[in-house]
Amino acid sequence: MAKEVTKLVHEYLRHDKKFPHVWCPGCGNGIVLGALIRAIDRLGLEKDEIVLASGIGCSGRMPVYADFNTLHTTHGRCLTFATGVKLANPALTVITVMGDGDATAIGGNHFIHAARRNLDLTAIIINNQIYGMTGGQFSPTTPYGSHASTARYGHIEHAFSISELAVTAGASFVARATVYHATLIEDMIKKSIENGGFGVVEVISNCHTEYGRRNNMADPVTMLQWMKEHAVTVEKAGKMSPEELAGKFTVGVLADVKKPVYTEEYEKIRKRAGAPKAGERA
Amino acid sequence: MSGNLPNRRLIQGNEAIVEGALAAGCRFFAGYPITPASEISEILSARMPEVGGTFIQMEDEIASMGAIIGASLAGTKSMTATSGPGFSLMQENLGFACIAEVPCVVVNVMRGGPSTGLPTSPAQGDVMQARWGTHGDHPIIVLAVSTVLDSFEITVRAFNLSEKYRVPVIILSDEVVAHTRETVSLPAWEDLEVTDRISPDTPPEWYVPYEGSSSGVPDMAAFGKGYRYHVTGLVHDVRGFPTQRPEEIEAFTSRLFRKISQGFHEIQKVETVFMEDAETAVIAYGSVARSAHRAVIMGRSQGLRVGLLKLVTLFPFPRRLVEPVLHQCKAVLVPEMNMGQISREVNRVNSSACRVIKHNRFDGQLITPEELMPRIEKMTS
Amino acid sequence: MMKEGERYELIFSGSGGQGLILAAIIFAEAAGVHDGFYVCQSQSYGPEARGGYSKAEVIMSKNPIDYPKAIRADLLLSMNQASCDHCFEVLKPEGLLVVDASLVHQIPTNRSVSIPFTEIARKSAGKEMVANMVALGAVGRISQSVSLKSLETALVARVPKRTVEMNLKALHAGIEAAEAVDLSALPKTIVPEDDEL
Structure with missing residues (x-):
């Protein structure tokens, strides 16, 4: 196993250039990065074909460590850049990684429209329920009643459910996992890329430094324990009553459908407009 | 015709x-x-x-x-x-x-x-x-x-x-x-003459994405062409990775400006009408340059030695092309459909005795040649 | 005919929905694309798609055009009273006013031609909607600044295929109505000669 891990690290990380990384000891981001490269390895994709794009925040630093075509964009805008990349070269596999604030506060509009548009992109959203890099301010997923550096008296707003939002906005593939369920993340990323439409993989993660510390979960183990205890598989949740599900969240596949994909639809428009064939274009 | x-x-x-x-x-x-x-x-x-x-x-x-x-x-x-x-x-x-x-x-x-x-x-x-x-x-x-x-x-x-x-x-x-x-x-x-960005011809392992040649402009690899590199909005080193080292930050920002300043001769462009013997000039751009053009023709038909300097490049401000006009003329009129924005630039580069006169309109209407005429007549007299 | 360096300026005015901008575009295309003049065509209108004011201008010249808007118009077409009142001041003293006889009753100059465009449209083409094309034909004939053949060609290129026939009928009806007008009978200028002394 250890040998296998080393092999992947050498293959997919810019290990000689940018390490040690900026993340806190025990941060869930590393687990997500690990799951991502394992999923890519299992899919047999070429590194040259992959674009990994991010926004701003702790998650935003992920691309710098990975040996792909990497793009660290502005706060919340990563899906817009990714849209341009994918449309300009549909042969590329474009994966975005965002945080909860990044994807659903400043980037919320781009997120729902990307889901509606159904371009072949995979959006990994690392949901640690807080703005970590800027110092623990509340985010759109900070739970009601919890504490943050800008919610000193307890948070009075209500949290988004990112995956449910994605389903409603029309994403082809939606799944949720947690950093406790590391192999599930890997499976979900793989499935999302395989779906071929717009896929969302929400990963509940731990920011013990900024969120846990203010909410009686100051170490990563406690936070992982919390995830283990509150996550219910989609299958199991189907058999539970609303009372039993109170305070829990589901993990697994929430949507996996086939819809017309933007690039394929656009190719039909080109054909109708009389465009020259791909190889003959000026 | x-x-x-x-x-x-x-x-x-x-x-x-x-x-x-x-x-x-x-x-x-x-x-x-x-x-x-x-x-x-x-x-x-x-x-x-x-x-x-x-x-x-x-x-x-x-x-x-x-x-x-x-x-x-x-x-x-x-x-x-x-x-x-x-x-x-x-x-x-x-x-x-x-x-x-x-x-x-x-x-x-x-x-x-x-x-x-x-x-x-x-x-x-x-x-x-x-x-x-x-x-x-x-x-x-x-x-x-x-x-x-x-x-x-x-x-x-x-x-x-x-x-x-x-x-x-x-x-x-x-x-x-x-x-x-x-x-x-x-x-x-x-x-048409069409310019394309220069793609690297070096092997990927030799590619330094933000090094820049003597022109200061680095070769640009497209994603998916085998050059896997990092693009960021953070200030970065020559490899594209974020940096906080003062010497790298300074080199980076200097190069960004140098690549443009080395191209001033190509980037900066103006057009002139009746400037050869002009004693006064109108400096204008956009649709207002057309009003100014007509006004200059009207002025010339009255015997006024007035010319037009039409700015095509607004920034980098074409100082080396505007300065000679300011030295040549005793006064210039800068009409704009704003409260005076390019006139600030003209004033900034004015080191001669030339008077810079603003003419501003901000009522949603195009400046007319007729409203420029009295200004030109006054400036010329 | 127009001399080197001269400008010929027309204004098409009325209310939104009367199709005056389209008429101006066709005129400009005839003069510019087919007759080889330099032209500038512009428009201004209110935020309403229907109703409100609408004004379109065409500047023609044998030389490149600097100022793109009308300075002193040679011909003003007004398809309603409000636009006639609004635009009249831009008309040259020796310019010509052309109005829809049934919609403009207070005519501010005796250098004017009144033709019932809307009525002619209804009779000739069966639709009031094409009054703009009747007016276009009349303006083309009266101004003598554009070839009527070019107007036809430009019209065919600019209107929807299924309406070409109806629009051409209207254009020809307008040309015909204008032929009956005796321009030489109009005073040369509205400014009495005494005023110029």
């Missing part, structure tokens, strides 16, 4: 921008509806698929700007078009294009502002925003169009400069130029 030219068409300024972009090789456009720039989107939604390119209407102007940067990084020449309110939203990612040196063209068809302002009226209030709208020190190129033919030719030039210098280029049009139809004979694509 213009009747002898082939392929004559009656088109609006906005349509000429579309044709210029396509001729220059633009194959990706992202935009959001806004008056008076919407025709550019509408026409491109039909034209782009015809040439095998891509048109997309995004959810807002922030997204449009992000999308054209992404497309450019994937190797496709790209453009967006908007007006004041949308241009304000684009400033964020415009800065990204500056720092990551991503070629792209942004058209701003100016209308009255600030805020929603005067959606259907011409103005020139976004000149300083085009130069300094995004935060931080950054070089940028701003070109102004004043006719339908300009709209075509300058759009081609905007792409060429953007590709050559790896810098976003802003085209400032205005409601008058955008919506006026004129007959033009557009040249065939193969007759």
Whole structure:
């Protein structure tokens, strides 16, 4: 196993250039990065074909460590850049990684429209329920009643459910996992890329430094324990009553459908407009 | 007469921008509806698929700007078009294009502002925003169009400069130029000089994405071509990775400015009318340059030795081309459809005894030749 | 005929929905694309798609056009009273006013031609909607600045295919109505000669 891990690290990380990384000891981001490269390895994709794009925040630093075509964009805008990349070269596999604030506060509009548009992109959203890099301010997923550096008296707003939002906005593939369920993340990323439409993989993660510390979960183990205890598989949740599900969240596949994909639809428009064939274009 | 030219068409300024972009090789456009720039989107939604390119209407102007940067990084020449309110939203990612040196063209068809302002009226209030709208020190190129033919030719030039210098280029049009139809004979694509960014010819392991040659402009690899490198809005080292080392930060910012200043002779462009023996001059740009042109002709017919300096490049401000005019003339008139923006630049570079007279109109109406005449007469006497 | 360096300026005015901008575009295309003049065509209108004011201008010249808007119009077409009142001041003293006889009753100059465009449209083509094309034909004939053949060609290129026949009928009806007008009978200028002394 250890040998296998080393092999992947050498293959997919810019290990000689940018390490040690900026993340806190025990941060869930590393687990997500690990799951991502394992999923890519299992899919047999070429590194040259992959674009990994991010926004701003702790998650935003992920691309710098990975040996792909990497793009660290502005706060919340990563899906817009990714849209341009994918449309300009549909042969590329474009994966975005965002945080909860990044994807659903400043980037919320781009997120729902990307889901509606159904371009072949995979959006990994690392949901640690807080703005970590800027110092623990509340985010759109900070739970009601919890504490943050800008919610000193307890948070009075209500949290988004990112995956449910994605389903409603029309994403082809939606799944949720947690950093406790590391192999599930890997499976979900793989499935999302395989779906071929717009896929969302929400990963509940731990920011013990900024969120846990203010909410009686100051170490990563406690936070992982919390995830283990509150996550219910989609299958199991189907058999539970609303009372039993109170305070829990589901993990697994929430949507996996086939819809017309933007690039394929656009190719039909080109054909109708009389465009020259791909190889003959000026 | 213009009747002898082939392929004559009656088109609006906005349509000429579309044709210029396509001729220059633009194959990706992202935009959001806004008056008076919407025709550019509408026409491109039909034209782009015809040439095998891509048109997309995004959810807002922030997204449009992000999308054209992404497309450019994937190797496709790209453009967006908007007006004041949308241009304000684009400033964020415009800065990204500056720092990551991503070629792209942004058209701003100016209308009255600030805020929603005067959606259907011409103005020139976004000149300083085009130069300094995004935060931080950054070089940028701003070109102004004043006719339908300009709209075509300058759009081609905007792409060429953007590709050559790896810098976003802003085209400032205005409601008058955008919506006026004129007959033009557009040249065939193969007759145009088109510049493309330089792709690296080194093996990927030798590629240093932000090193820059003697010109200061680094070769640019498209995503997917085997050069896996990092692009970021953070200040970065020559390999593209974030840096906080003072010597690397300084070298980076210096190079961004140097690559433009080394190209001043090519980037900066003006046009002159009756300047040879002029004692006074009108310095104008955009649709106002046309009013000034007529006023100068009217002045000449009265025997006044007045000339016109039309600015095509607004930024980097063509100091070396404006200064001689200020030395030659005893007074210059700077008419603008704003409270005075380019007149500040003219004043800034004025080291002679030349008087700089402002003429400002901000009521949503184009400055007329008739209102310029008394100013010219007074300045000349 | 127009001399080198001269401008010929027309204004098409009325209310939104009367199709005046389209008429101006066709005129400009005839003069610019087919007759080889330099032309500038522009418009201004209110935010309403229907109703409100609408004004379109065409500047023609044998030389490149600097200022793209009308300075002093040679011909003003007004398809309603409000636009006639609004635009009249731009008309040259020796310019010509052309109005829809049934919609403009207070005529501010005796250098004017009244033709019932809307009525002619209804009778000739069966639709009031094409009054703009009747007016276009009349303006083309009266101004003598554009070839009527070019007007036809430009019209065919600019209107929807299924409406070409109806629009051409209207254009010809307008040309015909204008032929009956004796321009030489109009005073040369509205400014009495005494005023010029």
